[in-house]
Amino acid sequence: MVFCIKVNFKLGEKTRKIMLDNHLLSKSYKLKKEGEFLYIPLTSSNFDKKIFEDENIEFEISELDENEISKINSEKKTSFKDYLLKNFKDEVEGNSIAHAYDIVGDIVILQISEEITPEIRKKIGENALKLIPSVKAVFRRESDVKGDFRVRDLEHLAGEEKTLTLYKENGYRLLVDVAKVYFSPRLGWERKRIMDLVTFDDIVVDMFCGVGPYSIACKNAEKIYSIDINPDGIELLKQNIVLNNLENKIVPILEDVRNVDVKGTRVIMNLPKYAHQFVDKALEIVEDGGTIHYYTVGADFDEGIELFKSKCECEILDKRIVKSYSPREYVFVIDFKILKKN
Numbered sequence: 001m002v003f004c005i006k007v008n009f010k011l012g013e014k015t016r017k018i019m020l021d022n023h024l025l026s027k028s029y030k031l032k033k034e035g036e037f038l039y040i041p042l043t044s045s046n047f048d049k050k051i052f053e054d055e056n057i058e059f060e061i062s063e064l065d066e067n068e069i070s071k072i073n074s075e076k077k078t079s080f081k082d083y084l085l086k087n088f089k090d091e092v093e094g095n096s097i098a099h100a101y102d103i104v105g106d107i108v109i110l111q112i113s114e115e116i117t118p119e120i121r122k123k124i125g126e127n128a129l130k131l132i133p134s135v136k137a138v139f140r141r142e143s144d145v146k147g148d149f150r151v152r153d154l155e156h157l158a159g160e161e162k163t164l165t166l167y168k169e170n171g172y173r174l175l176v177d178v179a180k181v182y183f184s185p186r187l188g189w190e191r192k193r194i195m196d197l198v199t200f201d202d203i204v205v206d207m208f209c210g211v212g213p214y215s216i217a218c219k220n221a222e223k224i225y226s227i228d229i230n231p232d233g234i235e236l237l238k239q240n241i242v243l244n245n246l247e248n249k250i251v252p253i254l255e256d257v258r259n260v261d262v263k264g265t266r267v268i269m270n271l272p273k274y275a276h277q278f279v280d281k282a283l284e285i286v287e288d289g290g291t292i293h294y295y296t297v298g299a300d301f302d303e304g305i306e307l308f309k310s311k312c313e314c315e316i317l318d319k320r321i322v323k324s325y326s327p328r329e330y331v332f333v334i335d336f337k338i339l340k341k342n
């Protein structure tokens with residue numbers, strides 16, 4: 001039997017609050033509505049009736065059969081992190097299995113080191129498929145991002161063997177092929193920051209655009225030139241332009257940026273590892289008074305700032321840590337307003 005307070009529906013919220021304050025509200029059963037009455041499950045039928053009478057609440061104590069009222073399912077679902085900590089605590093603590101992972105659309109990418117056997121990697125993959133909601137394919141990072149295209153090798157662990165997915169962030173949609181083009185969901189906040197800085201008269205030059213997440217985030221600009229040397233990146237960018245109705249704004253350019261002759265008021269240099277090699281080109285592109293968003297890898301901001309100060313007169317508008325890169329290094333962004341080029 002489940003003891004309940006039966007009150008008029010209109011007094012339900014007030015009654016529930018009094019019950020909560022007096023530790024009388026059961027957390028094992030759901031409230032039940034029947035006609036104009038509400039049945040609110042009690043922790044005990046033995047209580048001081050005055051607490052309701054003082055509030056002019058007319059009520060009855062009613063006994064419901066267990067099958068007349070729904071139980072609250074208080075069993076916490078096991079998360080993937082719980083699963084890892086329960087089964088691989090030492091490996092997680094020793095950093096050979098990370099409980100953090102990337103989700104790109106319906107694809108999840110895990111970080112499991114090579115020293116974990118292929119059988120166990122697959123088993124972890126199967127569990128990720130089961131425990132992470134809406135996931136259809138599970139991969140593992142097999143290498144760091146590498147080469148000119150900044151793409152990493154992936155090992156398939158579970159689910160569909162597909163690498164193309166649809167990713168949504170900041171109100172736009174992106175087709176991403178995680179095996180063919182660089183993409184990081186961890187930069188969503190940073191793209192939102194840039195999105196909020198862009199003005200209607202900006203001409204944006206996205207020097208290293210990939211599938212175009214920054215370019216598309218800059219959709220309020222007057223024009224966006226999006227450059228990349230990876231043909232798969234530009235092919236997906238073209239589809240993303242259509243997907244986001246930006247045919248009149250974004251100009252995709254498949255080319256080494258060093259060979260491209262464009263000018264802009266806002267230049268995005270998202271090639272952190274090698275951006276320092278492209279500063280002269282960025283300065284050639286940016287108009288006086290324009291902004292360069294310079295992404296770089298290191299232990300602090302100093303190197304990037306010194307590099308720019310040696311090449312132009314500039315003001316630092318903002319500087320931030322974007323994400324960690326290695327145990328002692330970060331990806332930084334520094335926003336430079338270019339006052340005068342040397």
Ligand SMILES: C[S@@+](CC[C@H](N)C(=O)[O-])C[C@H]1O[C@@H](n2cnc3c(N)ncnc32)[C@H](O)[C@@H]1O
Pocket residue numbers: 148149150181182183184187207208209210211212213214227228229230233255256257258270271272
């Ligand atoms: C770190 S990824 C960034 C991609 C994209 N901005 C994003 O956030 O997803 C850098 C990109 O620069 C491209 N790239 C590398 N060298 C280049 C060059 N010389 N000219 C144009 N693109 C280049 C790579 O193909 C890669 O897509």
